[in-house]
Amino acid sequence: MKIKTMDLTRIYRIGPSKITAVNKVNLEVSKATFTAIVGPSGSGKSTLLNLIGLNDQPTSGKIFIDNTDTSLLSGRELRKTRLFRMGFVFQSFNLLPTLNALENVELPLALAGKPSKEQREEASRLLENVGLGNRLYHRPKELSIGEMQRVAIEGR
Template identity: 55%
Template sequence: MIRTENLTKVYRMGEVEVQALRDVNLEIQDSEFIAIIGPSGSGKSTLLNLIGCLDKPTSGAVFIDGIDTGKLSENGLAEIRREKIGFIFQQFNLIHTLNALENVALPMFFAGMRHETRMERAEELLAKVGLGDRIHHKPSELSGGEQQRMAIARALSNDPEIIIGDEPTGNIDTEAGKVIMDILEGLNREGRTIIVVTHDAEIAARAGRTKRMRDGKVLD
């Protein structure tokens, strides 16, 4: 389970302070599929980054499976990110000089997996997202939807319990977006927790639960 407790984030830029999150209390159960919606600047990405341990709150806490992530060292945080969480971003964030196999295998290299195991698993994961016949393609040789599927395969490389997507369908067309949602639903049926931020009401409607944000708060 994921739980935030009075989660607050203030960005300071010189004299100016931006209250990006204000006392957010949110509980996300294991195997839930939750969509987060809300206007631009309402704090959605900030919330995802804190839940995903990519950034630290100004005050308040994020608990993941009962662990207070604020009490972890940098190494401890890196371990949680590596073992429990898979990220998908709007801009895919793939490495352009590497092909699909190499992109997907990269996190497994950092996790210390053997070369052969990495390559086998990367191929399996690419097949799982429908890219079994594109494993030697580089990102620039694939469509937007295909690149995002490659990014999902990469997010799955370490078999995460939690998948976090920040507008994963934001840069692709509607049809390709539906395919991405089909894949995320499948991963949810496997028991993974899925948290997605989206601007698309149709995408949000496919989640089990929707939460709306405004001015740094999660509304009831």
């Protein structure tokens, strides 16, 4: 996936005050590359990633995903792009505590419309790939931090 931003800006308004968290960012990330966004706490990294992840709307500027201007997409199209084309690993993992590892990985596959038998097969294969074949039925609190992170990567 290719990502491009043009003068991307996000201003938060709290009452009368304004915080410019992202200020005219022009970024280009080509397909199949790794990019790290580095900067001090409060410099706008999470705000930028929320915008690129189509989780927030810019105050001004644009985001292109594979040359599509995302400001032209409907809410439904944005959600589909997120579900089918993007993966997120959050700092706090966002695993559902009442679901075991297998079910946490199955959930996004279910949302993407996979038949339930295939969900189970794919989820267990993905977990086996990251060395968690023997932890399928553990809930998040029964896993180590690194194991939780691996479930989150596979579960997206």
